[in-house]
Amino acid sequence: MSDLKTQFEKFFYPKSIAVVGASEKAGKIGAEIFRNLAFYDYKYKDKVYPVNPKHDKIMGIKAYPKIEDIPDKVDLAVVSIGAKFIPDLVESCGKKGIKNMVIVSGGFKELGTEEGKSYEKKMIENAKKYGVRLIGPNCIGVLNAEIGLDTFFQSHEHMIRPKPGSIAFLTQSGTFGCSFLEWAAESPVGISKFVSYGNRSDVDEADLITYLDQDEKTKVIAIYMEGLSDGRKFMNAAKTITKHKPIVVLKAGRSKAGARAAVSHTGWLGGSEKIYDAAFKQSGIIRVNNFEELFDAAKAIAMQDYAKGPRIGLVSNGAGPMIMAIDEIERRGLELPQISEDIEKQLKEKLPPFYIVHNPVDITGSATPNDYEIVLEHLAKDPNIDILMPFFVFQNTLIDESIVDVMEKINKLGKPVIGGSAGGPYTKKITDAIESVGVPMYPIAERVVAAAQALYINGKNLNK
């Protein structure tokens, strides 16, 4: 194992955890973290130790006044006590051999006060001195669905947890963390590792992507960031990684006011937008424009192979969304090629004469699931087409649930498939079923095309 792999292993696979600041008082951060770890899905929940000098027991479990009082070995400390106590706690952890700490507490650099800055400085000094690695402060910490681990203070009633899967999500904002994880929980994709890193006073994005690069469970890394502390370190790491593992980034603070707000949120300088844009591009990073696009792109990459080129084959039983898709394909620099002559000929022979067999293929309101099968099978064979993009009007009575089997079959033909549909309960039912057989679906054409673009950029990176 590399150094980083050894150092980070216990953030994600701890077999015992101390919760420093565990409390009885519902709603208090230390209470919620302890409850979530000791009473829910964490594989080693019998090895969760509350640390609190004022109570003998927390929620019926023996508490320890100080971390050094815990008789057992502790792999990870999760901390929610006041900032001023934390530098000393880092020292105690180091001495006890606890090399991994998640600092949930705020009250550091992000306040902009001299006091806050000095706590952060001392905390880092002690961490370096004792060889302790820190995630945070001012964050919600880590999740590893594989062993039911999370250090969150969000209750299970208010926030569902995702299943294990292939997307890693790193985020400076805990809020986006909660939303992303719940969206994943309600979709067919799962999460490999999650880190909300807040002020990132020690472990930073470059460290994390380097660790995740070696993590076999992770197929794609998604990141929400407000600014980088060490841009060069991150870009250098990213440049190597994106050649074999895609990285999708949403960076906030594009506007002047947004950049100022980002600084005050986690206390880091933003840097110029133009520099970021160029550096992302050079590093093979897939940059997205908003939070939905971030999830959409990660989902597409997790569910589908990369695209070998930018050429899209469109088919639909309703024209409106296709026309929006055509606009977006042009805007994003993708292509809508002619269908190969012989494929077009075959399609015309097999389809009713009033279907319009160009690209897009308009199979009209009369289309059946079988018509989709015919068209998509042929487009999958067409050397002119790299990405299959069906849109569906499931409201049309002639489209029934057999479309799910069709899509399962089409999804095995060796070309990426990505689709669109928008509607109510029946549409949602069929859409979910299609996603469950592996085809990612989105409600509007712009989001389908944006996700397809991510598959294309990923393909370009991998084949460099």
Added chain:
Amino acid sequence: MSDLKTQFEKFFYPKSIAVVGASEKAGKIGAEIFRNLAFYDYKYKDKVYPVNPKHDKIMGIKAYPKIEDIPDKVDLAVVSIGAKFIPDLVESCGKKGIKNMVIVSGGFKELGTEEGKSYEKKMIENAKKYGVRLIGPNCIGVLNAEIGLDTFFQSHEHMIRPKPGSIAFLTQSGTFGCSFLEWAAESPVGISKFVSYGNRSDVDEADLITYLDQDEKTKVIAIYMEGLSDGRKFMNAAKTITKHKPIVVLKAGRSKAGARAAVSHTGWLGGSEKIYDAAFKQSGIIRVNNFEELFDAAKAIAMQDYAKGPRIGLVSNGAGPMIMAIDEIERRGLELPQISEDIEKQLKEKLPPFYIVHNPVDITGSATPNDYEIVLEHLAKDPNIDILMPFFVFQNTLIDESIVDVMEKINKLGKPVIGGSAGGPYTKKITDAIESVGVPMYPIAERVVAAAQALYINGKNLNK
């Protein structure tokens, strides 16, 4: 009543309907239209007459060989027979005194064939000759939720219908029609009138907005269009209407390829994008960029008053989405002003010292519903603020359902309120509850800000 009001009344309030092309065969368009009209919510479903020369009965109901055989008065004919029979049918309808027809059938101009064009020409000639007004062809027709009327061939199992409400939606694409109506059905907003007009060979957008301008049930008109047949007529009408009733437009075909596709879909010329943009602006039309934005803007306007200015007051218990909102506020030319000095002072006195009382107001992960109430009440009083924009992390354990009562109260303070939240089942439950008390909610910051911009543009138009 004006001429147009008289002419159009029976499209939306027919008390008897003939379904020409009604059929027994499930899945056939004529069968589905007839089933939906005769067996579901239509107020006068006992007065739905199937016309079919081959059957005595359709679904157990007496059928008539020809429309002139129907002994009763017929207000509206809904037609799904072959294009070539339709010019004569228009004549028959005219002679029987049926002045309103919805032509669902395709096979006209949109095919690009001489035959198709000639049917369309003859159909229009007969309509003019006999004073018949036509919606369509190549469309899904009309809906008026007030009397449970729709001429759709989409089954109730596949497509739920919206409740009555204040949004009118006009669309060239039936597909977008289905999606919009189902989104409305699953939201707190309702639909006043709906028209899918397809090739609009007779009744066009200008006619429809002029009719809707006089329709008291309609508060906002949303339109999806691919191109206008008579741009000047539409813009002239819109210019007057937007001074008292907002019009939101999504126009497809921005790209060259998209414009070509739009032409082939409904057979109309697109026209230059630059001309459209300028004309929309001059006419006070709120132009949106994609289909989600179209629904979002209509929903915001339906649920909230117009904004008196562009100045937004932001508050959240999670910073990430706020930073994205700040970027978008700048991008869209809205403003994020300083909070008034005395209001800021009052807030600082009432809130914990670690809350950041600027604009945005960051009430941190420690925020309670009561904190939201304090902040929003004060922002509502602040003469510097026109629009209240709260974001919520409902995953945080300290935010409970009492936030719904808070938002109900805030919604009555005389300033538009529009919010954001993203997550899983608990977030959805609270979000829906907040919408049910009148505050529109969206999942990402960009969509919240886009909807706020619609309220602002509407305000500018109304106060001209």
